Amino acid sequence: MGKESYIGGDYIETTGGDAKTFAGKSIVNSSVQQFAQTGETAGVSYKANAAPPSLGSLDLIKIKINTTFDVCHDEVSSFSEFKNFWILEDKGKYYHWLSLRGNSDDKNKPDPLPITLASTDNFVFTATFKTKGPITCKIRVQDSNKKYVFKEQQHPKKNKDEEHELTFTCDTKPYKDTVQYLENFTLHFEYSEDGTNWVPMKSVKFCLYLTWKTPLYNNFENLPSVSDTMQIKCQPNKNQKNIFETLLWLGCKGGSGKGNTGKTKEENEEIVLDSIFKQFETLKIIRRREGQNRPDGTSYLTKNWSAEGLGYWRGISAVDANPLTDARDPRAYMFYDAATGAYIERTVGLF
Structure with missing residues (x-):
């Protein structure tokens, strides 16, 4: 059904869809008699002023998570084999999200990319922005569940096409002392030029493996063969420590939500471990990307054990x-x- 609006002596008909009007300040109707609306919903709805949709003055282009460990493929055969480390390269630097993946090895990596933090860590990341026109504004970030709310940051005035980095910190630890598997963890970015009206900028998705405590990485025996060690280091990224994704997937998925319900640390350890190893009762454990294909259609894993475990x-x-x-x-x-x-x-x- 169409909507009819009468403004003064003019007649305007809208044949369908929503009509939204944005204004920098208030809209004042000087006379009720000069503004009327007919349709399925009678009258005019008055609500709080809202900011207009983003006109693209500022772009989010890169994110680097401040993490002790990155995540890698389960079949890393060489520390120099960049294609099997779940990080992204741009101009010789490494990130966990890029608006455009330019490195050919990055195009076949998971999207969303897996990241890992300890529940006892502060969540800190650095974002790179690019301006489409001179603008100074505030930027705020929070996740979909509003658990991680980061401190607002001031973006200085930059000229067109200039890049600028800002570091965001969440001082709270909303999942402290618990294991979490957040497969579609999403960060929402907004900016405001006046500090009041906030404009959506971009939403970025990750697969977040949140471990109970800091992983005991150095406790694993470093055997002579690279494929036998769990002390995986990415040589291109300054020997950054990595953890096999399946270890994180089984541990965080199985223990998700556990870790702080017991009366003692030992009891909580037992609860977490029992939850994780319950998955093993089937005697059919598979790896994280078993039977899955990369974007180019090739298999993530060289051997497919999805049938037998x-x-x-x-x-x-x-x-x-x-x-x-x-x-x-x-x-x-x-x-x-x-x-x-x-x-x-x-x-x-x-x-």
């Missing part, structure tokens, strides 16, 4: 039973299947 439960003996002891032989670090005489490469799921 990982090999620990397939009758394969412990590594100590491997008959090969010569450290120069790479098979000495593989699992040995005594029934078939086969040597099977170890991965994150083959303990």
Whole structure:
């Protein structure tokens, strides 16, 4: 049904859809008799003034999370193999979100990109903005659930196409002492030129693995073979420490919401571990991206164990039973299947 508006002696008809009017200041009707509306909803609705939609004066182009650990693919075979580290490169620097992925290796990485923090960490990140025209404004950020609310930052006046970095900090720790798996964690950015009317800028999505405490990264034994160690470091990114995504996925998904309901630290540890290992009761654990394809259609993982699960439960003996002891032989670090005489490469799921 159409809507009819009478303004003075003029006649305006709207045939459908919403009509919204934005003004920098108030709209004053000097006479009720000169403004009328007919339609399914009678009358005029008066509400609080709202800011107009963004005209694109300011663009968000990059985000770097201040994190102790990054996340990597489960099949990293070399610390220099950039394509299997879940970070993004732009002009020789590394980020966790880019408005445009220019590096060819980055185009096939997950979107949203996985990131990890400890629940006891302050959430801090640096965002890069690019101006389309001279503008000075305030910028605020919060997540969809309004758990993480970051301090407002002042963006200084910049000329067209200039880039500027701002660091945002959330002083509160809304999930402190709990494990969380936030698969679609979204940050919403807004800006305001007057500090009152806020304009949506952009929303950015991540997969957030929130660990109970700081991971005990250094407790893992650093074995001679790169594929056997959990001390993964990304050489291009200044040897930044990384954690296999499946470790984070199984731990955070299984323990999500747990960690602060017990009376003691030991009791909470037990609750978290029980929740995580409940997933193992099926004897069919798979990796995070099992059976999934990259954007170009190729598989994330070279082996697909989505049907049978990982090999620990397939009758394969412990590594100590491997008959090969010569450290120069790479098979000495593989699992040995005594029934078939086969040597099977170890991965994150083959303990």
